[in-house]
Amino acid sequence: MEYTDKEYCLEVWGDWACFTRPELNVERVSYDVITPSAARAIFEAILFKRYAMRWQITKIEVINPIKWTTIRRNEVGAVAGKSPIYIEDKRQQKNSLLLKDVRYRIYAKLVFIPVKNRSKEAFGKHQPGNDENPMKYYQMFERRASQGQCFTQPYLGCREFSASWKYIDTTEDLTSPLNEDRDLGIMLYDMDFDKNPKNPDAMFYRAKMEQGVIVVPNKDSEEVLR
Structure with a gap:
């Protein structure tokens, strides 16, 4: 049976x-606007069922003017492992070029994966x-989204920049979206988890506003650069 993927829309905004x-x-250093991968993560924060469905971003509307600011942040220059990390020894101060006062409308299709097309790993527990x-x-997404429910707090690129x-x-x-045309150049599209889930390669596309x-574009489009 063939299914028609249903498209949904979220409006997201934040200070940073x-x-x-x-x-x-x-x-x-931030891109000028939200990337498709960051937009996908916002939808997944509301509903994500591995093997059963995925989100395909179709359109992004930029509502607020693109504004920049610079801040200096403390970051930890080490990865947590078996040994403890002493933050005082690993602290690094770095400058960040951020966007401020952002607001977007993001559109995405909920792509259903039929049972016959799912990998064997999908049937391990269920x-x-x-x-x-x-x-x-x-119905799961509409119920959760309409009630403001999410599994994790959506964020705008970095977890410390939470999204409303x-x-x-x-x-x-x-x-109405921002009345502006801009060639945004080559932008990160997403990571190719389908081909290599453990070490995915980056995909890019030419973004134009x-x-x-x-x-x-669709993930399988020739516009997506691998």
């Missing part, structure tokens, strides 16, 4: 955001019925 450019990893259909997941959000159940009478709207 940092969608870090991977080529500038010594000190954090055996779904062959008649499982996407309506189950549509609301579910948009109708696209009528919405605030027209009248405040960024159309995000």
